Amino acid sequence: MIPAAFDYEVATSADHALSLLGSDPDAKLIAGGHSLIPALKLRVARPSKLVDIGRLGELAYVRDAGDKLAIGALTRYKALRDDALLQEHCPIVSTTAGLVGDPQVRHRGTIGGSLAHGDPASDLPAVMLALGAELVIRGGVGERIVPATQFFTGVFQTAIGPGEMLTEIRVPKLTGATGWSYVKLSRRAQDWATVAVAALVHRDNGGLAAASIALTNMGATPLRATAVEDALTAGAKPTEAAEHMADGTDPPSDVAASAEFRAHLARVVGKRAIEEALSR
Numbered sequence: 001m002i003p004a005a006f007d008y009e010v011a012t013s014a015d016h017a018l019s020l021l022g023s024d025p026d027a028k029l030i031a032g033g034h035s036l037i038p039a040l041k042l043r044v045a046r047p048s049k050l051v052d053i054g055r056l057g058e059l060a061y062v063r064d065a066g067d068k069l070a071i072g073a074l075t076r077y078k079a080l081r082d083d084a085l086l087q088e089h090c091p092i093v094s095t096t097a098g099l100v101g102d103p104q105v106r107h108r109g110t111i112g113g114s115l116a117h118g119d120p121a122s123d124l125p126a127v128m129l130a131l132g133a134e135l136v137i138r139g140g141v142g143e144r145i146v147p148a149t150q151f152f153t154g155v156f157q158t159a160i161g162p163g164e165m166l167t168e169i170r171v172p173k174l175t176g177a178t179g180w181s182y183v184k185l186s187r188r189a190q191d192w193a194t195v196a197v198a199a200l201v202h203r204d205n206g207g208l209a210a211a212s213i214a215l216t217n218m219g220a221t222p223l224r225a226t227a228v229e230d231a232l233t234a235g236a237k238p239t240e241a242a243e244h245m246a247d248g249t250d251p252p253s254d255v256a257a258s259a260e261f262r263a264h265l266a267r268v269v270g271k272r273a274i275e276e277a278l279s280r
């Protein structure tokens with residue numbers, strides 16, 4: 001379908017983007033366009049104006065920020081995948097970015113667009129939840145920092161308010177004491193996850209001190225699998241802990257899988273993710 005008519009402006013800076021956004025309550029940001037353009041074509045989204053932030057080099061970076069890495073919202077999946085700082089200090093992000101869509105999607109799509117879109121089937125949201133990432137949201141009156149646990153509020157809904165934009169994502173540097181994995185199961189290589197599991201295991205004195213497990217496409221938002229985390233820290237083996245992977249979830253039923261099958265897949269994929277994290 002052809003999108004409804006809209007005005008179009010290219011932002012030359014983040015401040016310019018915010019001022020364009022503030023001048024029209026029905027304006028929308030466009031970054032990589034890989035979620036928004038399909039929505040425009042389906043007329044699910046009908047903004048009066050598109051504010052193009054896709055060329056804002058000032059928001060495309062990965063920087064060392066002490067015990068964290070700061071990632072600009074306009075950083076594209078390919079840049080995340082190839083980034084040496086991420087590969088060394090937070091490889092779950094670079095590896096997962098390399099699993100998104102196909103090369104075309106990875107060359108255009110941005111981390112900010114992925115998180116702001118709030119699609120529970122997207123890959124990076126669950127990784128951010130497992131990592132305990134912080135998201136920097138800038139508006140007309142300054143910026144605020146929202147933890148990933150409070151960022152995803154519903155299907156295609158996030159904590160970003162009208163006139164605001166996501167500018168930066170902060171992830172912790174992982175040490176050798178933390179094992180990690182993101183296991184994604186999809187019907188075809190370039191598809192969204194039918195189900196995926198992000199797993200982080202933190203070791204202390206040779207034992208497991210804590211685990212952080214998050215699920216993709218098992219509810220309206222990415223979800224922490226707290227029952228699995230509790231079981232692992234209480235000493236359960238991966239197979240036993242993974243039995244709790246679907247506890248408290250509300251998976252969708254669609255052409256890819258029924259809710260019941262998704263719950264089964266979560267247990268299978270989750271066990272693999274925990275085992276891989278423990279092996280790293």
Ligand SMILES: Cc1cc2nc3c(=O)[nH]c(=O)nc-3n(C[C@H](O)[C@H](O)[C@H](O)COP(=O)(O)OP(=O)(O)OC[C@H]3O[C@@H](n4cnc5c(N)ncnc54)[C@H](O)[C@@H]3O)c2cc1C
Binds near residue numbers: 105109119123
């Ligand atoms: C064929 C195909 C396969 C795909 N497969 C996968 C997959 O396997 N895994 C996966 O995770 N994703 C997948 N995607 C989605 C892809 O990752 C999108 O690129 C991503 O979801 C959105 O990023 P974008 O930069 O393209 O955002 P856009 O489409 O430009 O924007 C998406 C939404 O976010 C808003 N937005 C964008 N940037 C900001 C910002 N900085 N601050 C506030 N709001 C903002 C926009 O206003 C819009 O509402 C796929 C897409 C396609 C077309």
